[in-house]
Amino acid sequence: xxxxxxxxxxxxxxxxxxxxxxxxxxxxxxxxxxxxxxxxxxxxxxxxxxxxxxxxxxxxxxxxxxxxxxxxxxxxxxxxxxxxxxxxxxxxxxxxxxxxxxxxxxxxxxxxxxxxxxxxxxxxxxxxxxxxxxxxxxxxxxxxxxxxxxxxxxxxxxxxxxxxxxxxxxxxxxxxxxxxxxxxxxxxxxxxxxxxxxxxxxxxxxxxxxxxxxxxxxxxxxxxxxxxxxxxxxxxxxxxxxxxxxxxxxxxxxxxxxxxxxxxxxxxxxxxxxxxxxxxxxxxxxxxxxxxxxxxxxxxxxxxxxxxxxxxxxxxxxxxxxx
Numbered sequence: 001x002x003x004x005x006x007x008x009x010x011x012x013x014x015x016x017x018x019x020x021x022x023x024x025x026x027x028x029x030x031x032x033x034x035x036x037x038x039x040x041x042x043x044x045x046x047x048x049x050x051x052x053x054x055x056x057x058x059x060x061x062x063x064x065x066x067x068x069x070x071x072x073x074x075x076x077x078x079x080x081x082x083x084x085x086x087x088x089x090x091x092x093x094x095x096x097x098x099x100x101x102x103x104x105x106x107x108x109x110x111x112x113x114x115x116x117x118x119x120x121x122x123x124x125x126x127x128x129x130x131x132x133x134x135x136x137x138x139x140x141x142x143x144x145x146x147x148x149x150x151x152x153x154x155x156x157x158x159x160x161x162x163x164x165x166x167x168x169x170x171x172x173x174x175x176x177x178x179x180x181x182x183x184x185x186x187x188x189x190x191x192x193x194x195x196x197x198x199x200x201x202x203x204x205x206x207x208x209x210x211x212x213x214x215x216x217x218x219x220x221x222x223x224x225x226x227x228x229x230x231x232x233x234x235x236x237x238x239x240x241x242x243x244x245x246x247x248x249x250x251x252x253x254x255x256x257x258x259x260x261x262x263x264x265x266x267x268x269x270x271x272x273x274x275x276x277x278x279x280x281x282x283x284x285x286x287x288x289x290x291x292x293x294x295x296x297x298x299x300x301x302x303x304x305x306x307x308x309x310x311x312x313x314x315x316x317x318x319x320x321x322x323x
Contacts, residue, residue: 011195024199025075078103124152144177180288182308211276223290
């Protein structure tokens, strides 16, 4: 694996990693196996705490630590029920890297920083990125609307979002949304990001906790199937299926928000990603499903990403030399 591009990379220095590639903390997909595999391959693996009780999170932290000596972190969605206890578990377990999302960056950052934790927070726009920096976070993740799962209401594309966040803050920017290969990783770095975070592409790996039916659905899907729905409450990008089609029809009919929420109910994401119900479950996926055609192990994917990123950057440099 070639790493010469990253010798002085701010994200690598911040997290103690060799390659500025981070796996998303995806609910039901990002368990200890995926986190440890990504970290062992030189990136930063994240355990997705959103689907876990505090005891389950503690178990995954212990298993990840037994599987790798490299740095790994935990992703905590702040809007979830157990978020405060997740923070407590991370501090008690001496986790040194935490990514937060779906809430105020000021909620737990000071507490985490006092415990010696590096903190990053996910945002959908530059205004919130500035608040992340003011809250004392060490890095910010700028996630464009191409991403799978929960999206910002602005629905800003990554090519618009990334450079605007780079201009708004001094802390390292990690680009997310629409990254699935080395060429798009290179594009993010050229636009000023110091690192990248990939969700859907890592969800479709051997170590991912996602059900095989979910992985196969992603391999078979094209980009047009990764649709935004639930605009009234919380935009979500998911593969289209019977459930999403029915929900979208109800949205077009102007059904009340309460009725839409009741129809979505609870456990849709678990049903789709973890249990493999590809008809009635929610299948969070980004538009990069267009480019996914296999289910590699995480180490193989990391090697592809890094080598293809180097190739893209050096090809650009050769084009400039010829001009």
